[in-house]
Amino acid sequence: MGKSSLINTLINRKRLVKTSSTPGRTQLINFFLINKELSFVDLPGYGYAKVPASVQKNWGPMIETYLTFRKTLKGVVLIMDIRRIPGKYELDIMDWLYHYNIPAVLVLTKADKLSKTKQINQHLLISKALSIDMNYLILFSAKSRQGKNDVWNAVERLLQENI
Numbered sequence: 017m018g019k020s021s022l023i024n025t026l027i028n029r030k031r032l033v034k035t036s037s038t039p040g041r042t043q044l045i046n047f048f049l050i051n052k053e054l055s056f057v058d059l060p061g062y063g064y065a066k067v068p069a070s071v072q073k074n075w076g077p078m079i080e081t082y083l084t085f086r087k088t089l090k091g092v093v094l095i096m097d098i099r100r101i102p103g104k105y106e107l108d109i110m111d112w113l114y115h116y117n118i119p120a121v122l123v124l125t126k127a128d129k130l131s132k133t134k135q136i137n138q139h140l141l142i143s144k145a146l147s148i149d150m151n152y153l154i155l156f157s158a159k160s161r162q163g164k165n166d167v168w169n170a171v172e173r174l175l176q177e178n179i
Contacts, residue, residue, distance in 0.1 A: 018125060019095055021158035023048060023056050026167060045082055054175075057082075084116060091119035091174040093167070098124040098138050098155065102145050110146065119177070121154065121170040122146075128157035 027050055046058040059079050083089065092113060096102055113120050124142060127135055135155060143150040154170060156163035 018097075019058055022093070022095060022123065022125065022156065022167070023058060025158040025161060025164055026056075026171075045078070055088075080112075083113075083118060089118065091121060091171075093121045093123055093171070095123045095125050095156075096142070098127050098135065098142070099129060101138075101141055106146070119174055121167065121174065122148070122152055123154045123156045123163070123167055125156050125158070127155040127162050128159045 027048075044060070048056045048058070050056060059082065083092065094106075094109060094113070096106055110120065124139065130138060139150055139153060139155060143153055146153075154163050154166045156167060
């Protein structure tokens with residue numbers, strides 16, 4: 017459960033955004049208008065997608081163009097699997113967002129896959145790997161809805177900061 021599941025959970029819809037158990041099913045930029053006032057945009061997650069390299073290669077420029085030139089963009093919700101320690105790919109994305117002054121909400125998904133103790137340990141390890149305070153990483157589970165309100169609060173803060 018990744019980006020699409022996060023959007024579905026946030027807006028209390030089961031199937032607005034198509035989900036798949038295979039990473040990389042989102043291959044285009046998909047827009048979702050929420051309450052006629054807010055758009056969520058589901059971008060391809062080209063880091064760990066199970067798609068041919070030739071397809072994945074085109075996603076980088078498409079995503080970078082969207083993020084760089086979208087005037088109405090208020091921020092990015094960057095999701096990472098809590099079961100993995102972020103590596104160069106995640107650090108590069110965060111550096112890129114910082115370079116372009118694009119605020120990010122950092123969400124660790126699939127929290128339900130770990131026990132509470134393992135969640136705490138991974139939370140700490142990931143914050144160290146990213147060199148950021150643990151409080152900037154939101155633990156989230158589409159299955160249990162853990163962190164749903166925290167993600168919404170962070171999104172609302174982004175909107176308020178960018179008025």
